[in-house]
Amino acid sequence: MTESFDLLVIGAGPAGGEAALSAASAGLNVALIDEGPAAGGQVWRAPRTAKAKRSRAQDPDRERGDDLRARLAASSIKIFYATQVWDARPGFRVSCVSDAGAKELNAPCLVLATGAIERVLPFEGWTTPGVFGLAAATAVMKAEKALFGQDIVIAGQGPLLIAVAAKACELGLRPRAIIDRASRSDWLRAAVGFAGVPSMLITGARWMSQLALAGIPYHRGSEVIRANGDNALQSIVMSNLDSGATEEIEADTLYVGNGLTPADELHRLLGAAQTADGLRGGYRTIRDDRCRSSVPNLYVAGDGAGVYGALPSAIQGQIAGLSAARDHGALTEAQFSARVKEPRRKLRRLEKFGDASCRLMQFPQDVTTHVSAETIICRCEDVTHADIHAAIDDGAQDLNQLKHFTRLGMGPCQGRMCGLTAAAILNHRNPGPKTDTRLTPRAPVRPIEMNQLIGDFDYDDIPVPKPAPL
Amino acid sequence: MYDLAVVGGGIHGASVALFAARGGMNVVLLEAGALARQASGTNAGTLTMQMTRAALIPYALKAHEMWVNAPHWLGHDVGVVACDGLSLAFTEAEEQLLSERAKARSAAGAPINLVTKAEATRIEPGVNPSIRMASHCAIDGYANAYLTGLAYRRALRDAGVTIREYTPVTGLAASGKGYEIRLAQKAIAASQVVLTGGVWLEPMLKWLDIQLPIKTLVNQLSVTERTGPVMRTVLGIASGLLSLKQFPHGTVVIGGGWQGEGRRETNYHRTTHDSTVGNARLAVHAIPALRNTRLVRSWTGFEAETADALPIVGPVPGHPGVWVSGSVHSGYTSAPYIAHCLTQAILGHHPEMPLFPMDRLLANSTPEAAHFPPKSQ
Amino acid sequence: MSERLEIRLTVNGAPLACAVGQTVASALLANSSYLLRLSPNGQTPRGAFCMMGACQECAIQIDGGIRRACQTEVRDGMRVELRGAADDRG
Ligand SMILES: Cc1cc2nc3c(=O)[nH]c(=O)nc-3n(C[C@H](O)[C@H](O)[C@H](O)COP(=O)(O)OP(=O)(O)OC[C@H]3O[C@@H](n4cnc5c(N)ncnc54)[C@H](O)[C@@H]3O)c2cc1C
Numbered sequence: 001m002t003e004s005f006d007l008l009v010i011g012a013g014p015a016g017g018e019a020a021l022s023a024a025s026a027g028l029n030v031a032l033i034d035e036g037p038a039a040g041g042q043v044w045r046a047p048r049t050a051k052a053k054r055s056r057a058q059d060p061d062r063e064r065g066d067d068l069r070a071r072l073a074a075s076s077i078k079i080f081y082a083t084q085v086w087d088a089r090p091g092f093r094v095s096c097v098s099d100a101g102a103k104e105l106n107a108p109c110l111v112l113a114t115g116a117i118e119r120v121l122p123f124e125g126w127t128t129p130g131v132f133g134l135a136a137a138t139a140v141m142k143a144e145k146a147l148f149g150q151d152i153v154i155a156g157q158g159p160l161l162i163a164v165a166a167k168a169c170e171l172g173l174r175p176r177a178i179i180d181r182a183s184r185s186d187w188l189r190a191a192v193g194f195a196g197v198p199s200m201l202i203t204g205a206r207w208m209s210q211l212a213l214a215g216i217p218y219h220r221g222s223e224v225i226r227a228n229g230d231n232a233l234q235s236i237v238m239s240n241l242d243s244g245a246t247e248e249i250e251a252d253t254l255y256v257g258n259g260l261t262p263a264d265e266l267h268r269l270l271g272a273a274q275t276a277d278g279l280r281g282g283y284r285t286i287r288d289d290r291c292r293s294s295v296p297n298l299y300v301a302g303d304g305a306g307v308y309g310a311l312p313s314a315i316q317g318q319i320a321g322l323s324a325a326r327d328h329g330a331l332t333e334a335q336f337s338a339r340v341k342e343p344r345r346k347l348r349r350l351e352k353f354g355d356a357s358c359r360l361m362q363f364p365q366d367v368t369t370h371v372s373a374e375t376i377i378c379r380c381e382d383v384t385h386a387d388i389h390a391a392i393d394d395g396a397q398d399l400n401q402l403k404h405f406t407r408l409g410m411g412p413c414q415g416r417m418c419g420l421t422a423a424a425i426l427n428h429r430n431p432g433p434k435t436d437t438r439l440t441p442r443a444p445v446r447p448i449e450m451n452q453l454i455g456d457f458d459y460d461d462i463p464v465p466k467p468a469p470l
Numbered sequence: 471m472y473d474l475a476v477v478g479g480g481i482h483g484a485s486v487a488l489f490a491a492r493g494g495m496n497v498v499l500l501e502a503g504a505l506a507r508q509a510s511g512t513n514a515g516t517l518t519m520q521m522t523r524a525a526l527i528p529y530a531l532k533a534h535e536m537w538v539n540a541p542h543w544l545g546h547d548v549g550v551v552a553c554d555g556l557s558l559a560f561t562e563a564e565e566q567l568l569s570e571r572a573k574a575r576s577a578a579g580a581p582i583n584l585v586t587k588a589e590a591t592r593i594e595p596g597v598n599p600s601i602r603m604a605s606h607c608a609i610d611g612y613a614n615a616y617l618t619g620l621a622y623r624r625a626l627r628d629a630g631v632t633i634r635e636y637t638p639v640t641g642l643a644a645s646g647k648g649y650e651i652r653l654a655q656k657a658i659a660a661s662q663v664v665l666t667g668g669v670w671l672e673p674m675l676k677w678l679d680i681q682l683p684i685k686t687l688v689n690q691l692s693v694t695e696r697t698g699p700v701m702r703t704v705l706g707i708a709s710g711l712l713s714l715k716q717f718p719h720g721t722v723v724i725g726g727g728w729q730g731e732g733r734r735e736t737n738y739h740r741t742t743h744d745s746t747v748g749n750a751r752l753a754v755h756a757i758p759a760l761r762n763t764r765l766v767r768s769w770t771g772f773e774a775e776t777a778d779a780l781p782i783v784g785p786v787p788g789h790p791g792v793w794v795s796g797s798v799h800s801g802y803t804s805a806p807y808i809a810h811c812l813t814q815a816i817l818g819h820h821p822e823m824p825l826f827p828m829d830r831l832l833a834n835s836t837p838e839a840a841h842f843p844p845k846s847q
Numbered sequence: 848m849s850e851r852l853e854i855r856l857t858v859n860g861a862p863l864a865c866a867v868g869q870t871v872a873s874a875l876l877a878n879s880s881y882l883l884r885l886s887p888n889g890q891t892p893r894g895a896f897c898m899m900g901a902c903q904e905c906a907i908q909i910d911g912g913i914r915r916a917c918q919t920e921v922r923d924g925m926r927v928e929l930r931g932a933a934d935d936r937g
């Protein structure tokens with residue numbers, strides 16, 4: 001089954017939602033695809049349970065999300081929710097699956113707005129049930145107004161750490177500890193950047209003071225080095241980054257995260273040029289000031305192309321949508337210039353905040369020195385830190401070789417959780433230029449259920465090619 | 471000055487380098503990327519007679535025996551599993567095709583016989599009960615192709631081969647008593663040269679002003695996540711367009727020669743929507759339990775084919791001391807044995823089985839060189 | 848609990864009540880059921896981790912197929928088995 005449009009937008013978060021809306025407002029026939037059940041993406045995620053829907057707590061993200069969802073619902077955009085994109089080919093041909101089966105959507109222009117995923121620095125026991133990403137906490141709090149766990153520890157680095165801790169307190173929970181890799185001076189440096197966006201600074205300061213008032217122990221310059229427990233988390237061990245002093249804290253639930261990294265599999269599959277950028281989550285997809293990537297008629301917006309945060313993402317989305325409309329001939333150059341002027345002005349101001357918060361999320365360079373030999377690096381395949389060193393000893397020089405030697409990255413997450421960490425280890429052992437610093441992306445970009453892929457079919461309808469020569 | 475320079479580190483080049491070094495030669499192996507990362511590291515690893523061209527069956531049988539004994543001669547693990555192989559027929563037309571093909575292949579020496587539905591179901595309990603019949607071969611199995619690079623690297627190192635990865639060769643010219651092999655920076659010298667460039671044999675032969683078209687097939691494969699046991703054999707289908715097996719660690723690799731898209735010139739290759747869906751449907755039709763699995767990855771690789779779909783293995787005419795090996799159908803299966811025969815010739819011995827000289831494919835080929843396929847001994 | 852639990856799942860055959868809009872993962876977590884499966888290689892215990900569909904740790908048997916519990920909305924009569932794709936290997 002194939003359907004055609006003027007523009008396809010993958011991802012219905014702030015970036016994709018706004019891209020679809022601005023392109024549709026310029027007259028394009030747009031399809032918007034998201035694997036979730038509603039628009040909003042990570043940060044403007046829609047409430048899903050009655051309890052969350054009822055909540056009247058003041059929440060600007062919820063308001064922005066509701067506004068986006070209302071505008072989308074009122075638009076002419078064809079929206080495919082609960083639809084997973086598993087491949088995209090030049091042209092553009094986008095392969096999707098849903099409970100309705102597999103289909104291909106076609107359009108001459110494509111916007112990628114796939115957002116970010118979280119990076120978590122591995123530590124011993126991080127696979128223990130009860131250890132979650134920080135992003136997991138925000139997802140559940142937004143969708144359900146709930147957070148799981150009795151004895152909760154919140155750890156990691158970056159703005160999400162404080163946000164999760166503060167929101168947990170609002171839900172009436174009392175985390176046993178907050179463990180922050182950043183020191184006080186790291187935060188002060190970041191605050192200078194936040195100053196460009198006063199509302200952000202105020203929110204951050206309010207969260208910090210809420211936590212102080214609640215008397216939650218806040219450990220700066222520290223990290224979790226071990227999670228104890230077999231079938232369920234029992235305690236965590238925290239270590240001070242300077243002194244090395246450790247402390248064990250009882251916990252049944254740990255939320256831990258070290259920043260965001262672009263979900264850029266489709267960008268890479270389509271061959272969009274990228275550049276290493278530690279500040280933006282590792283790698284950033286190169287784009288011009290019209291959000292055009294290096295691939296003709298491929299536009300990139302939002303955290304999927306480099307982590308900037310929600311508001312810049314939304315504006316990048318607007319620009320990408322207008323840019324596609326311009327290239328498709330629906331806007332004249334003059335109309336385009338008039339319409340992007342205001343978004344571009346806002347974007348310049350907001351990106352400063354992006355820089356500041358990204359600095360707090362910057363992944364430490366020295367991952368290898370902190371992580372013990374037994375620590376699992378590739379969760380899917382149980383490949384340990386020691387296994388990686390053994391493979392390097394055996395001659396693995398690049399990431400794809402490491403994969404063949406160890407099965408790292410061959411499991412269902414396809415290296416999403418371990419790829420950057422493994423690359424850092426490889427680089428540490430083996431500095432200098434390499435051909436493959438990242439695992440090659442391939443379809444399906446995320447695992448697909450065979451049942452959805454193949455649907456119902458008759459044997460006779462399978463287009464079996466002509467037999468090979470005998 | 472090396473005795474032998476091998477250009478291309480796939481299964482063919484790596485095997486020739488290994489055997490030549492063991493035969494006493496001072497060998498350098500030059501590979502543009504990493505060892506066995508093209509066809510030889512990304513193929514389905516099926517070691518089957520039921521998809522092999524009849525002319526190659528004698529070689530494939532010998533090679534199968536080698537694969538099963540890999541720990542002895544290679545010394546390292548490529549995850550070889552020997553098991554039963556079944557080729558299935560679901561329609562009357564497929565029954566016909568299966569019978570013809572089984573007959574031709576058994577005439578060439580493969581122990582293939584036709585079995586009833588009941589017998590096939592006993593051999594493979596996971597098979598779709600709607601099969602009509604099958605052909606069975608007790609000599610079948612598979613290797614884990616992505617281990618090829620690691621296993622050969624260890625073996626080559628042990629044998630004293632100089633391995634030069636990320637070293638693309640850019641040209642070749644006669645010089646003094648041997649050849650000059652040009653690299654990006656400088657050149658190296660060797661008395662003899664073997665070209666084992668897979669689909670890149672065509673540009674390699676151009677270095678010697680030889681025009682020999684090599685067709686580039688873009689084969690695609692998919693793999694499921696590790697899953698509970700769903701099958702125990704290597705499965706194919708009468709047309710040859712399915713290859714299916716479950717590795718001991720639980721993943722199921724789905725292939726059979728469905729075509730992706732791509733070009734050798736740009737090294738661009740990828741899967742297509744229709745081939746992914748079509749191949750998956752065929753797989754689930756054969757093993758219905760696969761419907762409840764998840765597909766985690768699909769990929770493509772280049773397979774080389776000559777105009778007559780038979781290999782080119784032997785001396786390069788007009789260039790004494792230059793050899794070629796490639797375009798072998800089911801070329802992973804047969805590689806170790808074909809490399810063994812070629813190395814015998816390079817070392818100045820008489821090869822155990824006939825080679826496949828390329829003369830037959832050249833414009834000015836002589837009539838006697840065109841007698842192919844060769845008769846097995 | 849202010850939530851009305853009007854959806855009934857079975858988890859390993861036992862009933863579990865949950866709210867409309869929950870995901871299978873959150874329904875299990877709300878019930879303190881953290882252990883979802885064993886990893887196929889090391890046989891180490893695993894639970895949900897990212898809750899945003901990326902890590903695949905929550906992929907368990909739901910209505911016969913392997914699905915990500917964190918991306919699957921609960922439905923009345925749904926059958927959930929705390930078992931990963933390869934857990935039942937002999
Ligand atoms: C958990 C979390 C919390 C965050 N909290 C904040 C915050 O409080 N403030 C802030 O400024 N920033 C926050 N960020 C950063 C924030 O996510 C982004 O800045 C913002 O959401 C980016 O918008 P986006 O549209 O680029 O991506 P997203 O909002 O992530 O949207 C991407 C969308 O694409 C969809 N998608 C991706 N791949 C596919 C596919 N293959 N098929 C179908 N659909 C697909 C996803 O389902 C998702 O809905 C947070 C990030 C995360 C991960």
Ligand SMILES: Cc1cc2nc3c(=O)[nH]c(=O)nc-3n(C[C@H](O)[C@H](O)[C@H](O)COP(=O)(O)OP(=O)(O)OC[C@H]3O[C@@H](n4cnc5c(N)ncnc54)[C@H](O)[C@@H]3O)c2cc1C
Nearest residue numbers: 478480481482502510513514516639668771800801802803
């Ligand atoms: C997807 C797929 C599935 C397959 N499945 C099977 C199967 O199940 N069973 C089976 O028996 N066969 C199978 N085959 C066929 C088999 O993989 C090939 O026949 C075999 O691997 C070819 O080996 P080779 O060494 O000739 O070529 P390759 O493995 O392609 O090696 C050639 C090498 O030459 C190098 N090279 C190229 N140019 C240069 C240069 N200028 N300088 C230096 N090095 C250079 C390349 O980088 C490459 O590594 C499959 C093939 C594919 C693609």
Ligand code: FES
Nearest residue numbers: 896898902903917
């Ligand atoms: S918990 Fe990561 S995919 Fe569900």
